[in-house]
Amino acid sequence: MSHVLTIVAPPGRLSAETILPIRTTLHALGADLGAVDWLSPGEAADLPFSLLNPDQATAAARTALGDAPVDAIAQPAEGRRKRLLIADMDSTIVTSETLDELAAYAGLKEKVAEITRRSMNGELDFAAALRERVAMLKGLSLGALEATWKQTELMPGAKALARTMSANGAHCALASGGFTYFTGRVMAACGFQSHHSNVLVDNGKVLAGRVEEPIFDREAKLATLTRLAAEKGLPMAATMAVGDGANDLAMIGAAGLGIAYHAKPVVAAAARARVDHNDLRALLFVQGYRAAEIVED
Structure with a gap:
């Protein structure tokens, strides 16, 4: 067949x-x-x-x-089993939006979360929305980053996804519009091999209210997918991308298998493949992995 x-x-x-x-x-x-x-x-x-x-x-x-x-x-x-995975982090590999949770320590969670919601549904320019939200956090103690990380939870199946694909020779990368502080820790916790995201600027004690340029955005995610595929000598058919927001649409559309995961309406409507009801282990089953082959937590 x-x-x-x-x-x-x-x-x-x-x-x-x-x-x-x-x-x-x-x-x-x-x-x-x-x-x-x-x-x-x-x-x-x-x-x-x-x-x-x-x-x-x-x-x-x-x-x-x-x-x-x-x-x-x-x-x-x-060619079902992919050799390269590019995954969004917030609301995909972790259950929360880390920027929104960080903003809670400045008393601005609801205001920031509303901007995040509109950005992820494609209603706002991502880079402008990110700069606006980060500017609100100017002067926030760096201790808020660690406090936010301590309450961040991995999405069910996140470790199984990265560890199983890695054990079978795939490169697993995080590509996030969030921040390296979090993507580096999520990479280590789950077993990804690389992480690519934005860098928050600080003075060693508090946030400066800005991120390093250029912004890691929708096009940067796509560029990361294509660059890693080229570096590893892989056709795009051998790649998988997964995410939930408008910022993920370009890489989802370009990957050999692009999956909208519990996605925002604009993403769910555009993606050819969706996972709406299950955890991230579904991405392994879609590749033909059997339960006995999955490297569980």
Whole structure:
């Protein structure tokens, strides 16, 4: 079979009965279907198919699933395991927006979070919005950075994603509009190999209210993807990008497999592949990893 549809649900929520309407729908569209291959019983399965466009298959599967908390992603069967991962950090690899949490120590969380929300949904220019938010933090003690880091939580499946792909020869990189203070620590905690983000300027005691230029933004994320792929001699088909905000759209669109993860509406609408209901382990199942192959926390 030339293509595969990967179906992922929260543990224990996926069954043959869940998959049956998907098979029926794809068959009605003219697909030639193979046998279901369970990657993780009750959680993830592959449905091989041919004679149908993968975008059609994904859309048809979503329609068949209705409101069920199940994700479905179709792609060519060849080259599923990616050799380069580029991941956004905030609200993707960690559960929070670290800048918003940092702003809480200046009593400005709600004001900053509203600007973040609009920026991530593509309503504001990212660089201008970042400069505006960072300027509000001028004079904030550097101790707020450590306090923010201590309360930052990793997204479920983040360690498994980076460690499993790394163990299988992939380079895993963070590409974030956030700050090196946090991306460096997340890299170490999860097992990424590199991190690329913005640098907060300080005087050794307090924040200066600005970041080093140029801003690491949407185009910088795309440039990081293409540069790392070139350095490692990889075609774009061998790359994966994941993120949730408008700042991630360029790299999601350019990667061999770009995934909108619990994404903002503008991103979910534009991305060819989405994970709406599951944790980051879904990105491993989509690559054909079986549960027994996943390097858990």
